Amino acid sequence: MKPLKPKNKTQHLVLLALLFAMAMVLALVENSLPPILPTIPGLKFGLSNIVVMYTLIFLGSKPALAIALLKGLFALGTRGAMAWAFSTFGGLFALFAMMLILFIFKNQSTYLSISIIGAVFHNLGQFLMVLLFYGVAMWTLLPILILFGIAAGVVTATSLRFLIPAFKHIHREDDR
């Protein structure tokens, strides 16, 4: 599929707004689901990472950064300051890790690897956040977070794979 090249600022803005709206909906839907493991309340697949990944791959790192930061603000509005800190820190950690992978491997990297790296680093970022805020390293959580990150990465990569046909008309519009 071709990369997205917005013709002007308006198109760029609209595209970003659409993507952010998608991220918000995914985050909302996910927050309303029951926890996957009741013992670890924060454990989620991070479905809105699908949008961040898509933005990073097809639009570039700056728009992806914008989406990640906006996602944090959305968490601030709906779930409070703590959620903002966790969302933003985890999100940026994940984004920078994904950018690094893309930078090293270019188009030799795959959706799956980027997604897994993103999810694992999202979890690592939040683990560091717990360390910062509470001063306790919950080491027992770390292996679970890594393993779950792999699972979450597979889920988001697969979702993106199946969603890409739905994104196609945006790209077609782009060719005109």
Place this chain on the structure above:
Amino acid sequence: MYDDRRETATMTFFKKSDLILIVLLVFIALGVWWTLPWLRAGKTPVAEIYEGNRLVKTVALTEGQTEVFHLEGIDNVTFRLNAEGSIQFLVSDCPDQICVQTGKLSKIGETAACLPNNLLIKIVPRKFQHKDDHPDIIVH
């Protein structure tokens, strides 16, 4: 940072080399899991026993150590340190026996109280152990 979208947009979904990444991450996770007991070694939790708001005694919950003891001047309550690294109210003369029924405490954050005798056991991590006598909990 990376912004050459023309290249990344042609990525494939999966390559066999991705398995290396997954296996690597699984091994890291297992590695952390296996080194956990080693990280924790020498960090046995500590039981603090309070009378009222006064810290009377601290006991390290060392494994393999069994001990039955009284506090000085309080003979009507007996404590026991168990070999698996736990502590409990063994005998108490109070009417409700809630403290005895609470059973063994071993995890950080667990507490047992005997209100009639004004006694409290609290399990804390070693580094949070009180060096001085300032109370952080007041039992009336």
